[in-house]
Amino acid sequence: MKRFTLSMPVRYIINTVLIITLLLVGNQIMGSGILGRAQTAIIIQVGFFIILAVSLNMVTGYLGQLPLGHAGFMAVGAYAGALFWRAAVLPGMASVVGGLIVAGVAAAITGVIIGIPALRLRGDYLAIITLGFGEIIRVVLNNLDTITYGARGLRNIPRYSSFMLVYICVIVACGAIHMIMKSRHGRAILSIRENEIAAESCGINTTYYKVLTFAVSAFFAGVAGALFAGNIGILVPANFDFMTSINILMIVVLGGLGSMMGSVIAASVLTSLPLVLQPLNEYRMIIFSLMLIVVMIFKPSGLMGNYDFSMSRIIEKVVNRLRTGKTAGKLKSGK
Amino acid sequence: MLKVTNMNVYYGNIYAVKDVSFHVDEGEVVTLIGANGAGKSTILKTISGLLRSKTGSISFAGEEIGNVASHAIVKRGMAQVPEGRRVFLQMSVQENLEMGHYTQQGATMTERMEGVYERFPRLLERRKQVAGTLSGGEQQMLAMGRALMSRPRLLMLDEPSMGLAPLLVEQIFEIIGELNRAGTTILLVEQNANMALKVANRGYVLETGRIITTDSASALLEDDTVRKAYLGG
Numbered sequence: 129m130k131r132f133t134l135s136m137p138v139r140y141i142i143n144t145v146l147i148i149t150l151l152l153v154g155n156q157i158m159g160s161g162i163l164g165r166a167q168t169a170i171i172i173q174v175g176f177f178i179i180l181a182v183s184l185n186m187v188t189g190y191l192g193q194l195p196l197g198h199a200g201f202m203a204v205g206a207y208a209g210a211l212f213w214r215a216a217v218l219p220g221m222a223s224v225v226g227g228l229i230v231a232g233v234a235a236a237i238t239g240v241i242i243g244i245p246a247l248r249l250r251g252d253y254l255a256i257i258t259l260g261f262g263e264i265i266r267v268v269l270n271n272l273d274t275i276t277y278g279a280r281g282l283r284n285i286p287r288y289s290s291f292m293l294v295y296i297c298v299i300v301a302c303g304a305i306h307m308i309m310k311s312r313h314g315r316a317i318l319s320i321r322e323n324e325i326a327a328e329s330c331g332i333n334t335t336y337y338k339v340l341t342f343a344v345s346a347f348f349a350g351v352a353g354a355l356f357a358g359n360i361g362i363l364v365p366a367n368f369d370f371m372t373s374i375n376i377l378m379i380v381v382l383g384g385l386g387s388m389m390g391s392v393i394a395a396s397v398l399t400s401l402p403l404v405l406q407p408l409n410e411y412r413m414i415i416f417s418l419m420l421i422v423v424m425i426f427k428p429s430g431l432m433g434n435y436d437f438s439m440s441r442i443i444e445k446v447v448n449r450l451r452t453g454k455t456a457g458k459l460k461s462g463k
Numbered sequence: 464m465l466k467v468t469n470m471n472v473y474y475g476n477i478y479a480v481k482d483v484s485f486h487v488d489e490g491e492v493v494t495l496i497g498a499n500g501a502g503k504s505t506i507l508k509t510i511s512g513l514l515r516s517k518t519g520s521i522s523f524a525g526e527e528i529g530n531v532a533s534h535a536i537v538k539r540g541m542a543q544v545p546e547g548r549r550v551f552l553q554m555s556v557q558e559n560l561e562m563g564h565y566t567q568q569g570a571t572m573t574e575r576m577e578g579v580y581e582r583f584p585r586l587l588e589r590r591k592q593v594a595g596t597l598s599g600g601e602q603q604m605l606a607m608g609r610a611l612m613s614r615p616r617l618l619m620l621d622e623p624s625m626g627l628a629p630l631l632v633e634q635i636f637e638i639i640g641e642l643n644r645a646g647t648t649i650l651l652v653e654q655n656a657n658m659a660l661k662v663a664n665r666g667y668v669l670e671t672g673r674i675i676t677t678d679s680a681s682a683l684l685e686d687d688t689v690r691k692a693y694l695g696g
Contacts, residue, residue: 322553326550328513332565333532333534
């Protein structure tokens with residue numbers, strides 16, 4: 129019997145309907161006041177950590193490089209977006225969207241500038257050089273006093289980051305990265321992770337794709353940065369220190385390198401865990417660390433490995449199972 | 464088709480290839496033989512653009528490629544099967560072949576893939592299998608199949624016999640012969656001089672970065688110094 133498969137348009141329709149429902153339901157819940165302030169704050173925070181994680185996953189999971197300066201791109205985006213919003217050159221919604229784009233582009237340009245020299249290196253060396261660049265960005269922001277107000281903080285940033293805006297950005301980021309990875313370009317990126325020399329011998333411009341991946345990753349980190357700025361309303365460079373980069377990397381590794389769903393789940397869990405564990409006070413960091421150790425021992429490939437979730441695939445599976453179940457039943461009754 | 468003149472390659476201060484000149488004509492199988500460290504792989508890497516020659520020129524089909532980036536060289540019709548096979552271990556056989564078609568435009572993929580499967584029926588059997596679970600010989604076939612996906616005018620093979628059982632080596636060399644009869648020009652780098660010279664038209668013998676002798680393959684097989692040095696007396 130022929131296996132049941134969903135055609136591409138049907139898949140897109142299923143996904144779109146699911147996404148819109150989730151967004152509307154989420155928005156209703158957020159607006160209804162069922163959740164306390166702390167919970168709503170965490171849910172928003174989960175949103176931009178998801179963007180940060182899936183964007184870093186592109187470089188770490190798919191391209192197979194290990195950069196440690198993701199918070200730097202986030203910082204560039206945050207300041208670019210915040211300054212754009214404060215200047216209010218565009219009216220209303222255009223300003224919101226414009227700020228996000230400005231943030232992304234600024235971060236992407238930084239990504240290209242850093243990526244071209246950094247991506248000549250590999251492994252530990254790349255980690256250290258990106259770490260250095262991340263710190264440089266922070267120090268520069270600290271000292272550009274006339275523009276960023278340095279350590280005193282950039283205040284009065286319009287609070288645009290509503291649930292709707294953050295999660296639309298989450299969906300755009302996940303969707304865009306998913307589409308890139310399913311395309312010819314995605315294959316090229318994966319092949320570099322698998323074997324750089326072989327990729328080169330297949331005619332893939334490895335430098336180009338490395339820098340491109342870095343730039344796309346930085347773009348979304350920048351968008352997440354702007355959302356962060358629009359959420360808390362005040363920016364200090366200390367927000368984007370080395371530990372932030374490490375936290376994002378932790379999310380990606382815990383979720384599973386190369387699994388977008390893993391990044392999403394791990395971002396949700398790790399971001400909300402400190403809140404959930406609040407009653408335990410000083411023990412919570414211990415539990416947090418223990419959890420990481422346990423996951424790494426028993427599931428070193430991360431929570432999801434490199435499995436990715438597909439609603440359509442699940443529907444196909446269920447239908448196929450039901451069908452084979454039926455024919456099996458018929459055969460029995462035939463006997 | 465391929466003409467290398469005065470190639471000089473250095474790794475830092477140490478020279479690896481000194482004043483090497485050779486050529487490959489259309490339709491030929493040419494082999495570069497030599498012991499470990501003779502500079503065979505360095506020459507291939509330089510031709511494919513991974514390393515640069517300090518002097519001289521490399522021309523392919525009448526065009527200078529000495530300064531062309533390696534990915535762009537593939538597009539011009541030169542494919543390489545790198546040393547140690549280097550298949551994409553976590554991708555399936557089919558995906559590996561798809562990667563080989565990367566530089567090609569248009570809808571030629573299925574047709575070429577069928578061609579590759581025809582030549583390597585084993586790969587068809589293992590189409591969906593992850594390449595990392597293939598045996599060494601199958602991986603070599605896959606690496607060759609992947610290179611053939613771009614329908615190269617010149618195919619360069621770097622040590623295709625490395626780490627393979629004698630029976631498989633014979634099979635691989637048979638395929639090299641078939642490919643040549645089907646019209647592909649081949650540049651073969653090998654340590655297994657005996658097998659290489661049997662399939663080749665002409666050969667160059669390398670020693671510590673220089674070409675020490677060149678002749679038709681059949682003559683080299685009979686040559687005393689070559690026999691002593693590489694064919695075991």
